[in-house]
Amino acid sequence: MASSLASPSPVLKKPVKLACIQLAAGSDKQANLEHARSKVLEAAQAGAGIIVLPECFNSPYGCDFFPRYAETLLPSPPPRDQSPSFHALSAMAAEAGAYLVGGSIPERDPQVPDRYYNTSLTFDRRGRLLATHRKVHLFDIDIPGKITFRESDVLSPGNKVTVVDLPDYGRIGVAICYDVRFPELAAIAARKGCFALVYPGAFNLTTGPMHWKLLAQGRAVDNQVYVALCSPARDVSGPYHAWGHSMIVDPLAEVVVEAEEKEAIVSWGLDNGKIEEVRRNIPLTTQRRFDVYPDVSQGDVKFTEEGLP
Numbered sequence: 001m002a003s004s005l006a007s008p009s010p011v012l013k014k015p016v017k018l019a020c021i022q023l024a025a026g027s028d029k030q031a032n033l034e035h036a037r038s039k040v041l042e043a044a045q046a047g048a049g050i051i052v053l054p055e056c057f058n059s060p061y062g063c064d065f066f067p068r069y070a071e072t073l074l075p076s077p078p079p080r081d082q083s084p085s086f087h088a089l090s091a092m093a094a095e096a097g098a099y100l101v102g103g104s105i106p107e108r109d110p111q112v113p114d115r116y117y118n119t120s121l122t123f124d125r126r127g128r129l130l131a132t133h134r135k136v137h138l139f140d141i142d143i144p145g146k147i148t149f150r151e152s153d154v155l156s157p158g159n160k161v162t163v164v165d166l167p168d169y170g171r172i173g174v175a176i177c178y179d180v181r182f183p184e185l186a187a188i189a190a191r192k193g194c195f196a197l198v199y200p201g202a203f204n205l206t207t208g209p210m211h212w213k214l215l216a217q218g219r220a221v222d223n224q225v226y227v228a229l230c231s232p233a234r235d236v237s238g239p240y241h242a243w244g245h246s247m248i249v250d251p252l253a254e255v256v257v258e259a260e261e262k263e264a265i266v267s268w269g270l271d272n273g274k275i276e277e278v279r280r281n282i283p284l285t286t287q288r289r290f291d292v293y294p295d296v297s298q299g300d301v302k303f304t305e306e307g308l309p
């Protein structure tokens with residue numbers, strides 16, 4: 001029996017080039033912001049309408065660095081001296097004339113001392129903030145002899161699914177790195193009609209080769225949407241060795257473009273026809289059995305954006 005609760009069709013209103021900037025960043029925040037600006041403009045000049053930066057794009061990645069680099073994002077817009085990154089991202093988006101998923105930055109809670117989040121800001125083509133995503137699933141893992149990481153020692157989690165309306169194109173889901181391991185978050189965003197799931201992320205040399213590509217393809221094949229993963233470039237002299245390999249995966253789960261580990265811009269033209277073709281040929285969207293299992297996109301789902309269903 002096919003489900004009568006058909007998911008809304010993803011609507012990508014017109015083709016758009018999406019670019020992931022695999023940025024090389026160091027410890028100088030201002031230099032990182034200036035470098036990000038030049039790469040965002042380069043991507044826009046090459047025709048990108050949606051541009052993505054990596055997780056923690058303006059600092060080294062690590063628990064010791066979160067408080068030191070944290071910025072206060074509320075009230076929105078925050079005062080310039082509280083959040084140079086907010087204002088730099090807003091200005092870059094406006095200068096590029098492109099939608100910008102601004103990677104992520106450590107955020108300081110304005111009300112609770114010593115509370116921090118890992119937060120992604122999305123801006124429109126005029127530099128107006130569209131959405132904020134606080135990483136929902138914190139990166140706490142322990143693979144003996146390989147990698148131990150506990151974001152929760154310093155960070156607090158967000159508690160909302162982030163679906164962002166890009167007025168020119170349609171909806172995207174935004175989440176951060178370890179969030180990609182949780183298919184529920186992706187399924188909820190996809191069933192709210194997103195045409196793409198976008199993850200600024202920073203996997204490492206242990207879990208990157210194991211799971212980075214697999215997870216991107218998993219989220220794409222489950223949901224029949226585009227998936228973009230955007231990593232920092234690898235810096236072997238820094239404290240965290242990012243996997244790199246920023247990639248875009250199409251709705252058939254094919255990796256259509258992939259970086260190596262060095263700084264790079266990878267981009268791909270997204271097209272609604274591809275989503276429709278995949279969904280027509282393999283019609284998962286009308287075959288779900290919500291009479292057998294619940295639809296995770298229904299019920300008490302919390303969204304970042306007020307007003308979205």
Ligand SMILES: NC(=O)CCC(=O)C(=O)O
Pocket residue numbers: 055138139176177178179181201202203204207208211
């Ligand atoms: N920054 C992160 O959340 C890293 C996630 C990661 O490496 C993983 O394996 O998951």
